[in-house]
Amino acid sequence: xWLLLLALASAELRFEPAPVDGAxxxxxxxxxxxxxxxxxxxxxxxxxxxxxxxxxxxxLTDSLGRVEWTPEVAGSTIVRxxxxxxxxxxxxxxxxxxxxxxxxxLALAATATAAVGLTRRRTRGHPHRSRH
Amino acid sequence: xxxxxxxxxxxxxxxxxxxxxxxxxxxxELVVAxxxxxxxxxxxxxxxxxxxxxxxxxxxxxxxGAVIALACLGGALEATALSLPLRAGFALSVWWxxxxxxxxxxxxxxxxxxxxxxxxxxxxIGHWTLLEVHWSGLGDWWSRSAALGLxxxxxxxxxxxxTEAGRRPYLGFGLGLWxxxxxxxxxxxxxxxxxxLAPAAAVGLGGVAVLGSTEGLRTRPYVIGGGVLAVALxxxxxxVSGVLLATLAPVLIAAVAASLAFxxxxxxxxxxVALAAGCAAIGLSNGFxxxxxxxxxxxxxxxxxxxxxxxxxxxxxxxxxx
Numbered sequence: 001x002w003l004l005l006l007a008l009a010s011a012e013l014r015f016e017p018a019p020v021d022g023a024x025x026x027x028x029x030x031x032x033x034x035x036x037x038x039x040x041x042x043x044x045x046x047x048x049x050x051x052x053x054x055x056x057x058x059x060l061t062d063s064l065g066r067v068e069w070t071p072e073v074a075g076s077t078i079v080r081x082x083x084x085x086x087x088x089x090x091x092x093x094x095x096x097x098x099x100x101x102x103x104x105x106l107a108l109a110a111t112a113t114a115a116v117g118l119t120r121r122r123t124r125g126h127p128h129r130s131r132h
Numbered sequence: 133x134x135x136x137x138x139x140x141x142x143x144x145x146x147x148x149x150x151x152x153x154x155x156x157x158x159x160x161e162l163v164v165a166x167x168x169x170x171x172x173x174x175x176x177x178x179x180x181x182x183x184x185x186x187x188x189x190x191x192x193x194x195x196x197g198a199v200i201a202l203a204c205l206g207g208a209l210e211a212t213a214l215s216l217p218l219r220a221g222f223a224l225s226v227w228w229x230x231x232x233x234x235x236x237x238x239x240x241x242x243x244x245x246x247x248x249x250x251x252x253x254x255x256x257i258g259h260w261t262l263l264e265v266h267w268s269g270l271g272d273w274w275s276r277s278a279a280l281g282l283x284x285x286x287x288x289x290x291x292x293x294x295t296e297a298g299r300r301p302y303l304g305f306g307l308g309l310w311x312x313x314x315x316x317x318x319x320x321x322x323x324x325x326x327x328x329l330a331p332a333a334a335v336g337l338g339g340v341a342v343l344g345s346t347e348g349l350r351t352r353p354y355v356i357g358g359g360v361l362a363v364a365l366x367x368x369x370x371x372v373s374g375v376l377l378a379t380l381a382p383v384l385i386a387a388v389a390a391s392l393a394f395x396x397x398x399x400x401x402x403x404x405v406a407l408a409a410g411c412a413a414i415g416l417s418n419g420f421x422x423x424x425x426x427x428x429x430x431x432x433x434x435x436x437x438x439x440x441x442x443x444x445x446x447x448x449x450x451x452x453x454x
Binding site for chain 2: 047049050051052074075076089092096098099102103105106107109110111112113114115116117118
């Protein structure tokens, strides 16, 4: 077990373990002096500004400044504690197969098309065929 | 000859992906662009290469290439933190430098910039949030992505109508697609990691495109007009350049494609008209700015097909009769 420490503008968030989609993590909110902040509301916005954006209220922190969270999707996330916003990345438990597949196909298409462009055009001796 | 129009189109990709794209469909936007380029742009480019040369069309293509490159640079500058006077001064400087030196000094710079953007883009691998593929809301962004595909393939093909040596439109399309992928990865990195390489890459692509696109534009009206346009687009930012790239450029490609129809016969002529209609539909769909602009755009494009086909058929029949 290890502790992930994220620096914030005016507070700190600690995750144990580091956030991964589908896995439960414990988020601890502490103030600048490192003391837990209890009774503060925590919300998360996953994929902000993108298709599939979802907002979730995690509730209030307990007396130790903790709240549990199970991220539903991987990627960019914003954690809101009061008026403070903290961006973080939720790592994916499995590789993004669909995105990787499309990326591979596009790269293959680009390479193949450029390779075709480097070949010389077939020249015909009689460009205009006639039946006469 | 180097793929200047494709570089401009790749810069265009950078501009659009920077500001509006990717946040809607992610990598799906590039998939639509690649499909549009393969289905409409590349066949059109091949037709253009096989069509007889026409002075007016060649000039039109040269001017269009420079205008598209300037629009790309104008949009790319919006991504920087430069103030308006600095932005305008930068765009004007690039344009005048291009006019003074011509395209030759940049023949080495272009592939280096393309390769650099592709290579630096590798730094974005692992940052997938922005690139996640989403097909929902396809009706809102498909036409813009399709216009990007047209620019990647169509402008390259039209500009290369003079070359007979190789399948240059394919080379331009492939390199442009690589640069666009690099930009997408860089933007994914910027979204998750806050790195600001993407604006620099966009400006680099736009600048090189402008420097290379001045070929054939040595006459004074073009030079002065291009300078004024560069300043206007730099000040106008992405809104002005977006209209130019998303709406006017596909319509311009459609006009050139329609002009090809009169020089071709049989199935090639029909293909040119159909491809022109496709380009017009994409451009008009962007231009209507309606929630569901697909039907009116397709209707307008079919009208273009009907008119050009009818007029072209009559013209050919009269010529045969004479």
